[in-house]
Amino acid sequence: MVGEPDPQQMGLGMHSRMCYAVSENGFDWEKPSVGLEADGRKTNIVLGDVKSGAHGLTVLEDPNASSEDERFKGLFTRMWDGNKNRQIVAAHSPDGIRWEVYDDLPCVGSDGPRLCDVHIVAVDPYSHEYVAYTRHFLMTAGATRTRFDRNETFSRPYEPGNTASYSQRRIWKISSADFIHWSEPVLLAASDEDEDNLDDSFYGMVPYRVGSQHIAPLCVFRAVDNEMDVQLLHSRDGLRWRRGMGRRPFLDCRGEGHWDAHMVTIVNPPIEIDDELLFFHSGTDFHHDWWLVGQREGIDHPEALDPLGCGAAFGMGVARLRKDGYAGMFANQYRKGIVTTHAMISLGNKLSINAACGEPGSIHVEVLNRDDQVIGSCEEARCDAFTGDATDHIVTWEGDPTVPAGRGQDQYWRKLRFTLRNAELFSFRFTDSAEDPTPFKTEKEW
Template identity: 25%
Template sequence: MTSTPPEKQNPTVLNYMDAKPDHREMGLCYAVSTDGIHWEKPDLGLLEFGGNKRNNILMRHVHGAGVFKDDRETNPARRYKMLFCGEPQMTVAFSADGLNWSRSIPIPEIEAHGTHANAFWAPDLGKYVGFTRQHARRGSDSIRQVIRTESPDFVHWTQDKFVLEGPTPRLQTHDMIVFPTCGIYLGLLGMMVHPEDSRFRVKQHVELTWSIDTITWNHVQAGTPLIGHSPARSETYGAMPYDWGTIFASAPVFRDNEIQLYYGAGDWYFFNWRKGYLALATLRPDGWAGYEPISAETPGVITTTPLTFFGDTVGVTADVRNGGSVRVSILDGAGNIQAASDPITDTITDGRVKWSKSQDVVGLRGEKIRLRFQLRNAKLYSFQIRREL
């Protein structure tokens, strides 16, 4: 049975399948890799499926599971933690090795229709924080919302509260993977795009959000994908690029020279049968978002809000191309230049700014200043005031 209108029923135009095939179910499986590119699915021999245990299944009847290794945990049996929808309710489980899991503990305080559940220890908050999804009503429309909950011990959780939703029923938040980094929290937000008031031709990409407390969230250039779809010249079922239809993010892996973003990809529309893939996107270090000039002909200028200059130098992360440059100035409260840098003409990661004419900026320590960045054919990702002397 399908809800595809009769006039649109053909092999390449499909809509939402209402029927669930026999012998199909959700599960959690295990794979290993030495390089993050080539993966193996070992025969674990833990659970029977299809009449034997020659498989890589960790759990059956599990939906939207989020697993993480808790390095601060003192109980070895709880080193690995999982938050998931256990059909029919949200639950948690623990493991010493990530393979053999405890019995599930139900969490009635969290919406039972959650998906892409994820949790972590928030050091500045001193508690575990979890995120998943719920359905809500806005008039006659059914919408999806990102919900948040917290716990002191990963067993007792607060009643979930909604923290983020899309602007319209045609642009909905589906899931958000949250993680702490650089003193704030970033969210990889799955956005469902409905071209029509139906489930027809729905796709999903990933955008970027940020928060200082995991409660109030801010969009980074809403509508602009952080991970977008691979393009295609034509639309033919079964012949589309691996991530043409859907993208579901996971928590990033931070390497010395890059940020790795593994994601689940689908080659067709959200509510249709599609092939699934594990995919990898990469960013340069600290390359989540940046400022660059709108026009290559005119330099871009960024001036910060007032900052306390507690150090003696500034570190900058930026891409510089085609003979471009980044120049940094320190301004006092009246807007006067107190120090100016030599031009930065190469791409750098947390590179130390060199002040022109060996200017001594130590005397500015403790003062309120502003930093001004002038960008020409360059993209500024981040900066930090450092104390080296």
């Protein structure tokens, strides 16, 4: 190709289409006939046309929808006039196929219908508000200079130590009671100059709950390599987030020869099936933007020289993880490991653990009150050793799984002391509650 790539010829323009596909198992997908037509032909395109694109649609199923027509809601970026104009649009659908755009444009704080092109929507299970995890439309404005020619490079200049010119992509949270009027963005996650590379920035994140913890796969863009991997964030309150795994990839792109060689992203919570978590993710052997601006920047790479003919492709994959297998407490066979939890409140009278033991290996559990006294017969000496590999093993003491539970302080306050040898503990949970605790009761009221 000579000159700038022609989006109309390549099909790589920003007039994106949202299409509909279904699967019974997540692996075998079909594009069904949905009763829609485009240019006289049957199609599975449900949003976007030649006049304006529908880019980056994310969808939630609304448990509190006011009508069946609003069962599904979504945000997307509408682009037109060769991507010179764009705005955020809210839409609703009864089935994910027939979409109607709301009459009013979403209003984000004092900035109107303006966000960047990545936003992941959900319903907060506690406040019942709509939330979106997104990027601010002014994410690079601090670095803008009148003398800076935007066409010189895809990325803005970055000035270390100058917070006023911070030009990296960051993750913000907005919330709404009606899906139209949204709060001012609150910053959740940003790269830092001490631990991250100067070219690292955050593309998108998808928070969800695991027990009392918040987990969020985080898409991290590395501008120099022009690649993207997925790392992990974790939080106790959903607002203050910390990096996990030493900032190493949770899901990495696999390199040359693979369909997901240069970019991978996760934009949905995992689906739990049996003892596994399935993470549906996208990937490509394209780099992030060389195909788009490579010729203009003089990049000598097939994606820049011939984007349509270089053979690159985008696809969807599945990554598997053991249930609750994000992290574990491990002890080897030479020294036993002892882990004692903080005191916690629970009315559960059985204890389930998710753990794996080597050969030979074992786990024993002791249940204590706040004064470190054994509750009932749940002492280490009586614990039946766990020596296997299971995600839901009920702990027993001389064959009895009962953990004394009730309203007395010595029963609903408890600690757990795990003794491990050549074993790894991933998670635990109390089950079979002795009674349903009234929400929000204080200790004195119990």
